Amino acid sequence: MRMKKFIAVLSMVSMFTIAATGCTGNASEDKSADATADTKAEQTEENVSSDWDSSNDITIVSREDGSGTRGAFIELFGIEEKNGDEKIDMTTQEAQITNSTSVMMTTVAGDEYAIGYISLGSLDDSVKALKIDGAKATAENVKSGDYKVSRPFNIATKEEMDNEAAQDFVNFIMSEEGQKVIEDNHYIAVDDVKPFEGTNPSGKVVVGGSSSISPVMEKLIEAYKAINPKVEIELQATDSTTGMTSTIDGSYDIGMASRELKDTELSEGLKATVIATDGIAVIVNKNSTVDELSSEQIKSIYTGEALAWDEVIE
Structure with missing residues (x-):
């Protein structure tokens, strides 16, 4: 909405300037002014879209039932409850479901407020892996035991x-x-x-x-x-x-x-x-300002207890 108002005001200013100076400007000058206005509008729109706002809702992305990665993820982060011999998956119904590692990565890479999880070996620079409980998601940290999500x-x-x-x-x-x-x-x-x-x-x-x-x-x-x-x-x-x-x-x-x-x-x-x-790497969009979460914060997101990013980060 702010963007539309900005463009409208910009257009009115341009029209007033043209009216005040008469019709002495030629067609090339008009085109030059329009091009300058368009450039400024695009730059402003780009700056607005690049501002990551923690008050936005979290887009929770999970894997399908039957996925071994989902099974390991909910077990490691306590996103399941035991009912006798049965284990109940407590993943929120609001989670978007993806059916493969590649689709998970594409989904998170395309949504600034998304969070997901993938095999560490499949991680690339299209997304950002979070530190969990202070440890980076690396093969070395998995081997040493510092990164416990494995x-x-x-x-x-x-x-x-x-x-x-x-x-x-x-x-x-x-x-x-x-x-x-x-x-x-x-x-x-x-x-x-x-x-x-x-x-x-x-x-x-x-x-x-x-x-x-x-x-x-x-x-x-x-x-x-x-x-x-x-x-x-x-x-x-x-x-x-x-x-x-x-x-x-x-x-x-x-x-x-x-x-x-x-x-x-x-x-x-x-x-x-x-x-x-x-x-298992917990991933967010590269534009996200979040770099680290605790196991409890991950659990609160995936059980639906935390709905917006500012509920889990300061």
Whole structure:
């Protein structure tokens, strides 16, 4: 509204100036004045839009049900309540739901007042990661224990898997060569691994599940195929729960879960292997003036207790 009034006043001043000086100005002078006014208006509008105002409502962005990242996030920040053996997700109904890491990042990058969370290994400069309880979201801080918002990356196979190519690929992931790929992509590698000794099989392998694991899995597939191009590996990015159910029913040879496997999944004959440790980065828009929050402040936002930014920051 202030912008419209400014433009209206500016237009009236221009008209008054033209009337006072008569019609002696030529067409080029009129165009020059209009261009100057337009430039000033654009600059003012840009300055207004760049002022981050903490009185604005928080745009809360979360992941879909079945996401391993969501499951780990609500557990780590206490955004769940126990009702007997059942755990109830207390994420506010006002949260916008995204179905992948990339959509989460795009949503937060496009909204100055948004907050979300992603795999630390997927973090790029399109968004800003917050300090949590005073610790920066880095792989080094996850490894040292200073940054406590972390979870395991698991792959799951059937106990009696008979796909030689799939087993060879799993062996590669858990080798020195595979874990170097993990480390090079900013995740915490597994200790005490040995050089890869492949069997050079051929065949097809279907890997699917967590979209948080998918980026590093792509790198692992690329590195493995450089060693053994005879194996075709198909990657399907879905979510952790789909990764486990599809491995149980045989649609996937290898499932991906960015959380611990549930007892019900293990009872269906799945075997879990931790391939890495990953942090969960809490992200905001790059224009936000917020740089740090506590675990309790995150909880108050995602349970809907805090509605505006000035309710959690000074």
